[in-house]
Amino acid sequence: MAERWSAEQVVALAPDASSVAAGRKLAVPRTWSDAGASTAPAAVWGLCQGSGKTPYATVVDLAGPAFRCSCPSRKFPCKHALALLLLWAGGDVPDVAEPAEHAREWLSSRAERAARTERPSTAAPDPDAAARRAERRRARVADGVADLERWLHDQVEQGLTGSDRAGYGPYEQVAARLVDAQAPGLADGVRNLATAAASGEGWPARLLDELALLHLLVRGHARLDTLEESTAAVVRRRVGEPERQQDVLAAPGLRDRWQVLAQHDTVRNRLVVRRVHVRGEATGRDAVVVLFGPPGQPLDVPLPVGTVVDADLHVHPGDPTRVSVGERHGDPAPLREVRGTTLAQVADAWSGLLAVDPWATAMPVVLGDVTPVRRRDGRSRAWVVVDAAGDTLPVVFRDDPWRLVAVAGGRPVTVVADRTVAGVRPVAAWCDDELVPL
Structure with missing residues (x-):
């Protein structure tokens, strides 16, 4: 069986804190039946008894990871998928040789779609057309x-x-x-x-x-x-010139051991936009994998959060911060340590990006050992992060500041964020050897 994930890796996949809480409540063996996990394909499945007569059929393709559940939730992964993964991470899902029927059908359809995508076209291209x-x-x-x-x-x-x-x-x-x-x-x-x-x-x-x-x-x-x-x-x-994914992947890749630090979804122009933050262990390069999809439809997780993946990433033309995942060299390993950069280095990197792309609105960064502090700004008080050198940057929170403040507890922490025009927008924090989504 593939190496089981840690509970922290599972929690890092959650779309929000309420999904984590709901998933933990359901992560008890008595709630599940016909649960199992297999190696080929690498998957976990089970039936979760809800309030109705028919249990919810849940499947997780670990290679994606990708998720399927018969529940009506519009969140991906839903609370049932999170609960099932937490059970599996805790060793409460048995290893079996073959997936259950409902899991086998979905996994087979995914494999067939992947094969069709990889199959080269037999039609000769018409260069004149x-x-x-x-x-x-x-x-x-x-x-x-x-x-x-x-x-x-x-x-x-x-x-x-x-x-x-x-x-x-x-x-x-x-x-x-x-x-x-x-x-x-x-x-x-x-x-x-x-x-x-x-x-x-x-x-x-x-x-x-x-x-x-x-x-x-x-x-x-x-x-x-x-x-x-x-x-x-x-x-x-x-x-808005279109680009083909095959052209992106045809360019030389950047091989590194990539730390997968955060994943978050937003809605823009009636599309769900998923950003996955990665950082190269050897290069120290920060980048994002970006996926798009219609609301209510599942989006794949290109790299599991909380892991380190030896892989080739390919930079998109005209966007030095966006990458696509190419060839992988081995299975993901657990994330052990995250180191960030100083605020002065972030300022230099942001200036360099704007010199190349004056229209840039966000840049992935990892801030090393910063402390969130509330300071007076005119008549109001605003949040900033301050590092050991005394440099500061304004903080722009998606919701409220208290989760980051609670995680830091007045101590310096490493923060995964997007550098924006208005400041830094935190998405995760590394504290006490744990990756915490914000």
Whole structure:
């Protein structure tokens, strides 16, 4: 049997704290029947008795990991999958040779889909047709960019007065035209204008900043042929040029022992966005694996949180912080130690990223030995993290600060976070040899 996970690794997969609490309540053998675990395929399954007559059928593909449960929950993994994994981690799920029928059907369908994806196409590509499609797309994008530039000039000439009362409608109309022009990145930029205009006190400065960034992107696209390739790749990505996963994986990979430190989901443009934070043990490089999916549909976990994976990661063109998982060299090992960087080093890295990508809004970081402190900022009090050198950074919390404050307990801790324009947004902490999601 594959090495069992620790309870900390299981908890790190949870979408929120309430799922952890609910999963722990269900992680008792009497709640489960027909539970088992197998090596080939590497999976755990079981039936969890709920309030109804029919128990919930739960399966976890450990190789993903990926999850399936017959319960109506929209969380992935749901409380039943977490409970089953906690039982397995505690040694309360027996090893068996073959999966149960409901588990076998789902695992077989996953294997078949994976085989179809890996099977090379027998149809010979038509380079002329591909070139014609690419040229038509370039023409549509160029027309959309030209229309957007005229619209931006109109906004500045007319002035910003009243923009905070205009609502989202006018911006959404422009964004819809850009989507039709196959420039979804520019459409997102226009939607950001609406958000800035409705952001309350100080909105004119924020709206003007967003207008300037969008205009810079438009001008950069007009000069694509004169830009360095690295800068041109950033501009193409920000405009919304599609990329193929096979092209990303075809580029040389970065091999390291990658620490898998955090996973969190957000909803953006009616899509669930999953970010998995990783850090190279040898290189000290921080990166994220990003997945997208419709709400209510399960997203795979590309790397199990709380482990160290020897693997090749491939950097996406135009996005030095995003990677995709390539070849793996062995099974995941338990995470033993996490070391971060100083706030001064984070500041240098953030400046370097903005020099390459002025439109960047987030960068994965690991802050070493920082303490959360509440300090007076004008008339209010704001949270910051301070390191041993006395450097500070503002903290932007997704929910409330108290979980990080409780984990730290007034002591320095290592914090996994996203460096954003407003400060650092914590997603996990390493404290007392334990990885704690925030």
